Amino acid sequence: MNGWRQKLISQIPFQQHKLLFVYDRDDILSDEELLSYLQQNEVNIFTFKDRAELRIHYEEQLEYSSGKWIYKYVGEGSFTFPFDMLKNQEPVELTLHIAFPNLSLPILHQLDHDALDGVYKVSDSLQSPLTDSETMEFLLRRVYKLSFDTIENEVEWLSFLIQLHDHRLSVPNVLIDFIIEHISSKSVQFQDLFPLAYFKNKFMEFLQNHWDEYVKKNINQDISIQEGTTSTYHKDHLFSYESMRRMIQHYFIEGKLLPKEVDKERNIPVWAEHGVKQKSYQPLKDIHHLGEKIDLFLDEGKIQHKDWIEVAVLYGQMKMLQIQYGVGEQIVNELDKKINQLFQDWMLLNYQTLASFSPYIRPAMVHHVLPYMQFQEERKQVLIVLDGMSFVQWKQIKQALDVSFVSEENGVFAWVPTITEISRRSIFHANIPRLQSSISEEKAWRQFWKRESIADMHITFENHLAQGEFDVSQIAALQKTNTKKASIILRNIDALTHGAIQGLEGMYAEIDVWLKSGYLQQLILKLLEEGYAVYITSDHGNTESIGIGRPRQGTLVETKGERVRIYKDQMFRDEAASLYTSIKWPNDALSKEHYYLLAEAREAFVTKNEHIVSHGGITLEEVIVPFIKIDKRK
Structure with a gap:
């Protein structure tokens, strides 16, 4: 290990002490590579929120644990470690300033650790400290390599947003603010499109609406969209521009945009064929594309947990298409073998580090879901747990939901063994299995929110086998108008898993029947209408x-x-x-x-x-499950 990580880890004298105390204001020790390095050196990390949590672990867990321990405090407050624990040992203060002395610390705080790798490669060229503004411009040009100062019109802005949202590195809001401020100084006429830079799901919704309009006005009305020509009506339409046509095709293949149905078979030009749904559709092309994109991740060498989540998303789409259309089985099976051999090797080496990740920016594991929700500023929240749902089933469900809803798609790692008794319990206990009490899931859910000062009368928990027509009177979260935190477990998919005598194809058919009943769609719609922020996840997948x-x-x-x-x-x-x-x-x-x-x-x-x-094992389909936020399509 070298670079900025080596500079920071050298500040912690873990070779000399069994117990260390760290003020980790920048949450540096949630870095995947650092955690792996510490694990190899038998160093465990415990992140706590307050003295009570620290004291419980110190007195009840430490004496039974092997190896060394770092007690890590992330908060900004004036916390002090208890004197009896320190025993004349000084806590270590970790800060990114140690590795990046010439860059603005408040700006660096906003970056993912992956971005810091790029920063370290180019920061040696700096001879003197940069201001906040200079730091942001330096990062955008040298690290993210985003050209933003030539944007002058709506199409250039939207083309830029595709680059922004597809970027390998997550671009923090502080840099987006800087870009927008710079463009605003030119007095451009598309200020109403600035908010699309902050939310990828809203940007996808914008593209979907414009694509639906374009197909309706052009293709279904027999107005020419041949290569190099445009209709009079659409001469200034977003998709009249070659740059936009070229850049959106992969969104349809990957299931991020829905193809628009046409009223009869038509001769569609190559650039538009993925965005139009007709009987002559050839899914094999899309399966090949998805397989090639997955191979790019697998062949990179250094794969991190968020890369595996992206692979799971792409594989879910690929497998769903193969089941839906009955083609490409050999392609999918061969890639499946490659994925799961590499994933198994990665899991055996790296999985144990995930529990130490911070849950607040994005959850990494299922027990991070509740702390992540608690950190959001939302008055009413509901967590729908689709027991046993893998990304393959989610992609099928998403097709049905996309008509009326937009999805913010992410993934989390289940607990291994990937069984309900372990992984679903972890969701509601919001803790690793070894530290859980023996109380029920419902009691754990209620206790979590009570600790956040939510009264029991404002909390609901329910568990359904969602059969037949949707009945709003059966949903407690919709009957109690004062509910603030609701959990709804739906057991359909897990029940289908254990009765799947026709394999995944049989499950696909059964889920299709369920989706056509409209139960899930109506449930989500009613929850959104009641003001809930709606989250969907799963406890484990299946294979x-x-x-x-x-x-x-x-x-x-x-x-x-x-x-x-x-x-x-x-x-x-x-x-x-x-x-x-x-x-x-x-x-x-x-x-x-x-x-x-x-x-x-x-x-x-x-x-x-x-x-x-x-389920129960460590295949990609069992371990990485969806974590989705749902909103109404406008």
Whole structure:
């Protein structure tokens, strides 16, 4: 490890002490590479919010833990570590200023750690400190390489927004503010489009509405859209410009924009064919495109957790198209093998670091979801947990929702083993499995919000098998008008998983029937109308597997899952591992009284050659699940 990380980690004397105390104001120790480095050196990190949380861990957990510990405080307040813990040891103050002395610290605070890699490569050229404004211009030109000072009209602005929202690095709002202020000084005529820079889902909604209008006026009315020609009506339309035509095609392929249906078969030019839905559509082209984009991530070498989330999103779309149209199975299966071999290697090396990530900018794991929601300034919130939903099912559901809603799409890692008893509990306990109490999910949900000063009368929790027509009277969150925090578990997908005798194709057909009933759409619409901020997530996904045989160990196994077996004795776990291809999963963040055996990708501990859909293991489809925010389409 080198660069800015080496400069900062050298400030922590973890070689000399078992217990260290760090003021990490910039949340530096949530960096993926730093966490991995500390883990390799047997250094654990505990991030706490207040003295009570710190004291509980210090007195109840520390003495049972191996390795070294860093107690990390992120807040801006005047917090002091308790004297009896310090024992004449001085806390360490970590700050980005150590690595970047010539750049504005308030601006650096806004950057993702990936962006800091780029900053470090070019910051050596600086001879003197830069102001806030100079720092922002330096970052935009040298790190993000965004050319913003030549924008003079609406089309140039919208083309720039595509580059902005597709950028490999997340562009923070402070830099967007700077860009807008610069453009505003030119007295341009498109100020009403400035807000689209801050929200990708709103920008996609804008493009969708303009595309729908364009198809309706041009294609369905037989007005020519041939290459190099435009209609009189649309001579100044957004999609009359070659730059925009070229830049939006991948959005349709990746499911970020919906193709517009046309009333009959037409001869569509190449640039528009992905954005028009007709019977002659050839999904194989899209499957190839998605596979090539996934390969770009896999072949990069250094893959981080957010890269895997992007792979999961793309793979979900790819697999959904293959199931929907019944083509490209060999392409998908070959890529699936490559993905899951690399993902398994990554999980065994890096997964344990994810629990230490900060949940406040974006959640990394399912137990981060509640802290993330708590950090948002929203009076009414609802969390819909679609139990057992993978990104493959989400992409199918998204197709149905996109007609009326816009989605802010992200992903989080489930807890392994990827079973309801562990991963769904983690959502509501908002903590790693080892630190959870034995209380129910509902009680944990209520306790979390009570700690945030929400009275019990303003909290609801419900669990449904959402069958038949939607009945608003059955939803407590919609009956209690004073509700501020609502949770709704829908068990349909998990129930379908365990009864999927026709595999994922059968599940697709069953989910299609459910979506046509309109239950989910009506539920979301009613919640939005009642003023809720609507979040959707899942506790784990699912995968197709083939049986390799059932280990005959009877009562020696505590949990006999199809893709995971849980033991109370390590010897019996290891005995089973020697008989079957499997993975001995570490129990660092799990109960120390249990030992875990996972089936390899596409295998299950069931009757030999039996085909099932199940969960419990560490394939991409099981581990990375959707985390979505939903709003009404305008």
